[in-house]
Amino acid sequence: MKASVDVKTAFLYGKLDEEIYMDQPEGFHQKGQERKVFRLRRAIYGLKQAARAWWQELEKSVRKMGFTRLHSDSGIFIHRGQEGVVNMVAYVDDIIFFGLKVLADQKKLEFMRRWECRDLGTPTKFLSMSIQYDGDTIQLDQTAYLEKVLERFGMGNAKPARTPMVEGYYPLKHTGPNNAVLTRKFQLVIGSLLHLMLGTCPDIAYAVTKLAQHCANPTEEHLAKVFYIMRYLAGTQKYKLVYEGRKGLGQGLESYTDSDYAQDPTHRLSQTGNLVLLASGAISWKSYTQKSIATSSTEAEYMALFDCSKQVLWLRILLKELGIPMQVPTPIYVDNQGAIFNASNLVQERRTKHIDVRYHKIQEYVEEGQVVLYYIPTTENPADIFTKPLGRVKFELFRKSLGLIFQ
Missing domain, CATH: 3.30.420.10 (Ribonuclease H-like superfamily/Ribonuclease H)
Structure with a gap:
C-alpha cells in the first residue's frame, strides 16, 4: 500500500537558533513602535536557513514516531514493528509512505496530526513524475511536465527527431564574446532538459550533459542542438520508464x-x-x-x-x-x-x-x-x-x- 501527503507551508515550522531580525510587515506595524523590528523565532520563506531548519524539525518528529533514517539515503526513513515495516520517503514537503495498508495508514494519520497536510491518497505524481500501477508493474513518465516545456519554448508542434543528437557530432568550446540573451535562453532550456534527464529520460543523458558543459558561453549552434533534443522528446512523449515488480x-x-x-x-x-x-x-x-x-x-x-x-x-x-x-x-x-x-x-x-x-x-x-x-x-x-x-x-x-x- 502507498499513501502520500503534502505538508502545507513546511518552511514555517523550522525553529531558528540564530538571531535574525526583520522589519515589521506592511499592515502589521505596532502603533508607537514603528521603528522597532521583529526577531524571528521560526523560519520564513526566503531565508537560506529555512530548508535546513524544516528538515531538522521533520527528522525529530519522525524519530518520535519510531522511524529511523537510513544511513545510505537521508531522505528515506524506516519503521520496523512487530506488525510489519513502513517506509517513508521525504523530499522537502512531499511525503510518501509504503507498507501494509493498515500500518501505512496509521503512520500517515499520525504524521498528519503533527503537521498541517493535504492527504493526496495513493501517489500518482511525485517530483513532476507521473506514477501508474498495473499489477506488479510500475510506469513512470514526465509527460505533463514535458508538454509544458515544449509549449514554453515553442516546440509543441516540432518535427520529431529519431535520436537526441546527430551521430558523430561533438560540441566544441566557444571562446568568442558572450551573447547574454542567447546564454540565458540556452541555460533555461538546459535546466528543463536536466530535470527530464534526471527523472525518467535516461536516453537523453549523453546529449544533455555534453551540451550542458557549454552553459557559460554557448553559440547559436549549441542552442540549435538543445532544441534538437526537444525535437527528439516531442516524438517520444508516449515512452514510459517501466519496472516489472516481483518478476524483475x-x-x-x-x-x-x-x-x-x-x-x-x-x-x-x-x-x-x-x-x-x-x-x-x-x-x-x-x-x-x-x-x-x-x-x-x-x-x-x-x-x-x-x-x-x-x-x-x-x-x-x-x-x-x-x-x-x-x-x-x-x-x-x-x-x-x-x-x-x-x-x-x-x-x-x-x-x-x-x-x-x-x-x-x-x-x-x-x-x-x-x-x-x-x-x-x-x-x-x-x-x-x-x-x-x-x-x-x-x-x-x-x-x-x-x-x-x-x-
Whole structure:
C-alpha cells in the first residue's frame, strides 16, 4: 500500500537558533513602535536557513514516531514493528509512505496530526513524475511536465527527431564574446532538459550533459542542438520508464559500464557511461567526462568500471537497509577484457602501476564478492548510449534496454 501527503507551508515550522531580525510587515506595524523590528523565532520563506531548519524539525518528529533514517539515503526513513515495516520517503514537503495498508495508514494519520497536510491518497505524481500501477508493474513518465516545456519554448508542434543528437557530432568550446540573451535562453532550456534527464529520460543523458558543459558561453549552434533534443522528446512523449515488480526484482541488480576513449578533441579526455537496472528498468545512469587523461582504452574502461562499482555498492547497501539484501554478487558487464583482468588481478603489472590507487578499489569489491565482472560485446552493451551519439538503429536497441517502453 502507498499513501502520500503534502505538508502545507513546511518552511514555517523550522525553529531558528540564530538571531535574525526583520522589519515589521506592511499592515502589521505596532502603533508607537514603528521603528522597532521583529526577531524571528521560526523560519520564513526566503531565508537560506529555512530548508535546513524544516528538515531538522521533520527528522525529530519522525524519530518520535519510531522511524529511523537510513544511513545510505537521508531522505528515506524506516519503521520496523512487530506488525510489519513502513517506509517513508521525504523530499522537502512531499511525503510518501509504503507498507501494509493498515500500518501505512496509521503512520500517515499520525504524521498528519503533527503537521498541517493535504492527504493526496495513493501517489500518482511525485517530483513532476507521473506514477501508474498495473499489477506488479510500475510506469513512470514526465509527460505533463514535458508538454509544458515544449509549449514554453515553442516546440509543441516540432518535427520529431529519431535520436537526441546527430551521430558523430561533438560540441566544441566557444571562446568568442558572450551573447547574454542567447546564454540565458540556452541555460533555461538546459535546466528543463536536466530535470527530464534526471527523472525518467535516461536516453537523453549523453546529449544533455555534453551540451550542458557549454552553459557559460554557448553559440547559436549549441542552442540549435538543445532544441534538437526537444525535437527528439516531442516524438517520444508516449515512452514510459517501466519496472516489472516481483518478476524483475528476482533478477536483482544488473549493471553495465562503458567508455569512449579520448573523445574530447581538446584535452583528450574519455567519456564514461554507467547504467544500473533493477526490475528490468534503469534506476541509476550516468554520463560524464573523466577528470584525468587515460593512456589507453583499457585504462579508460577501468576508470569507468571503478565508478560504476561505487554506485553498485551504494545501491546494495540501500537495498539491504530496505530489507531487500542482494544474496549474490552484482554483475557488472564491461566490453573490455583488459579492464576485467586488471580488476580481477591483485598483482599490479608494469602497465597499470601509474593508475591512481583509488581506481584499484574495484579489486577489493571483486575479492569481497560484492560484484562479479562479465565481458559483453560492444554491440550489446547498453551503456554505450551514454558515451557517444549513436545512429538510430543502435540507439533504439539500447533505449529499450533501459526499460523505456512505448505505451
